[in-house]
Amino acid sequence: MDPKDFITLAERLVCEGQKNANLRTATNRAYFAAHHVGSEILGKLTFKIPRNQHAHQEVVDMLQNSGEEDVEAVGVQLQDLYAARRRADYELKDGRPEQLNTVRGHVTQAKKMIASLEGCLTEPKRSRILGSIRAWDQQR
Amino acid sequence: MEHIIEPGTTPSIPLQTSELIVHYAKRVPSVQPENESWLLNSADTTGWCQTFEKIKGQSTETIETIFLEEGTSMSSLTGILSLLRPMPKDKLFQMIIDTAMPLNRHMTTLITEVALHNAMTSRGEILLTETVPGIALKGALYFAETSTVRGRDSRVNTPLDIDVIAGVPLSDEVSDFASIHGLRSYLADTFNLVRRSFSSANPLQIEYEHDDETEREWLAVTVRVSGKIDGVLEQYDAYTRQFMRLVPWPARRLIRLNYDIV
Numbered sequence: 409m410d411p412k413d414f415i416t417l418a419e420r421l422v423c424e425g426q427k428n429a430n431l432r433t434a435t436n437r438a439y440f441a442a443h444h445v446g447s448e449i450l451g452k453l454t455f456k457i458p459r460n461q462h463a464h465q466e467v468v469d470m471l472q473n474s475g476e477e478d479v480e481a482v483g484v485q486l487q488d489l490y491a492a493r494r495r496a497d498y499e500l501k502d503g504r505p506e507q508l509n510t511v512r513g514h515v516t517q518a519k520k521m522i523a524s525l526e527g528c529l530t531e532p533k534r535s536r537i538l539g540s541i542r543a544w545d546q547q548r
Numbered sequence: 549m550e551h552i553i554e555p556g557t558t559p560s561i562p563l564q565t566s567e568l569i570v571h572y573a574k575r576v577p578s579v580q581p582e583n584e585s586w587l588l589n590s591a592d593t594t595g596w597c598q599t600f601e602k603i604k605g606q607s608t609e610t611i612e613t614i615f616l617e618e619g620t621s622m623s624s625l626t627g628i629l630s631l632l633r634p635m636p637k638d639k640l641f642q643m644i645i646d647t648a649m650p651l652n653r654h655m656t657t658l659i660t661e662v663a664l665h666n667a668m669t670s671r672g673e674i675l676l677t678e679t680v681p682g683i684a685l686k687g688a689l690y691f692a693e694t695s696t697v698r699g700r701d702s703r704v705n706t707p708l709d710i711d712v713i714a715g716v717p718l719s720d721e722v723s724d725f726a727s728i729h730g731l732r733s734y735l736a737d738t739f740n741l742v743r744r745s746f747s748s749a750n751p752l753q754i755e756y757e758h759d760d761e762t763e764r765e766w767l768a769v770t771v772r773v774s775g776k777i778d779g780v781l782e783q784y785d786a787y788t789r790q791f792m793r794l795v796p797w798p799a800r801r802l803i804r805l806n807y808d809i810v
Contacts, residue, residue: 472797488806504808
């Protein structure tokens, strides 16, 4: 499936009204949309992303060491969104994940991140990113 | 560590000002309404004198109203900054002891304002040395049950072991995590950057978070902002780019930002 469908779902959940479960799930879906797009693109760049819980940090770390400012910024924002997603999923007594505008922000943010990530596959950016992540990967 | 100091004596051992303040505050459990003499004696700047003239002789409620109406009260800030900035620690100690200043809530509020103002305007390079946030935050928090200017959070009630970075009080858990991972200076930079990046007057929050899914942990800074979503996201983008310059990878894995748009 296309991970961007998660964004469509997140938008629909937000539009359905201020139901707390919807809002929390929208943040979750927004995160996973951006994460999977990031993972897919790194895969197309020939990097292996583990298929387990370590995938989250791996994608973030690779993006943050891509050598391209806009892509590295996506890496930072993706880990921020992960933290928001964790709160939304697990901290049910915390009302912050139920703020409508915050959740709208998360969804819009994820769309912006996806748009940035999609630019990674065009040359010459693609080659630069490939080189930077490879160099970083060999050093770690 | 606790030192015993008799009122009216000069401390003979080096002390953190905050320790003295807290110690002294503990000795004066009843908050006097206004102990004006030390303010009068020390009020050697125009700004502070003007503010003092306004509050002199007024009831507690009126004074509070004046501060509320004036907000941060730049004249007070300017005055008290001028007053405290050049003052050596020992003189500050002596002034407090001699005048039996009971840390009334207006003073603690004012000094807190100074500390926060400094932290915000000098990017963590505390103009008044590290002693003033100690006075301000620990002293103010000691009387946390009193109201504070502009509705600042006054729920904290255990000031004695509060750690503070760039004006933000840290829980023990956050403080320990920051120290263990060498994040203290990065946190100061982050707090100041968040204040500069987002149009928010709300105090920052910082929490330790552990993720059971990935077994990872980090510190989450939360900023509460009001405004249009697109505007906030633009501020967030600008923040992110500056954050990457200030906090290198992998340290930046351990500091995360959450915005709450209200």
